[in-house]
Amino acid sequence: IRFPVVSVQDRIARGVHLLLYVLLGGEIALGYMARWSTGHPVMAFGVPINAPFAAMPHATHVFFSRLHHWDAWLLLWVALFHAGAGFYHLLFCRDRVFQRMLP
Known part of the structure; x- marks a missing residue:
């Protein structure tokens, strides 16, 4: 048996x-938790999704909000790194990696 x-x-x-x-899923989950920690529903396409638990202490809301904030920044930086790696392959390596990403 040969393995690649x-x-x-x-x-x-x-x-x-x-x-x-993982960061994208975390961003969604943390956003829901930040909103729900105040006891307010999340609005998704005009439909309210009520919190499955009661309002939490303010410190809990701050915790989820900060995690949501920093996860968004990390997601942005990783996405920029990913895009930069694609352009690196396009401009310097010329190994058709960038073309494989196109539809």
Whole structure:
């Protein structure tokens, strides 16, 4: 049985993709928790989604809000790194990685 060779570059690419998905999911979950911690519903496409628990202490709201804030910044920086890596492959490596990302 032959297994494909997985380079360090492949592992980094898969790790960055996984990190982007985790950060995106975390951003959504933390946003819901920040809103629900005040006891207010989340509005999704005009439909209110009520909190499954009662209002929490203000410190809990601040905690979720700060996590939501910093997760957004981390998501932005990782996405910029990801885009930069794509352009690096397009302009310097010329190895068709960028073309594989296009539809």
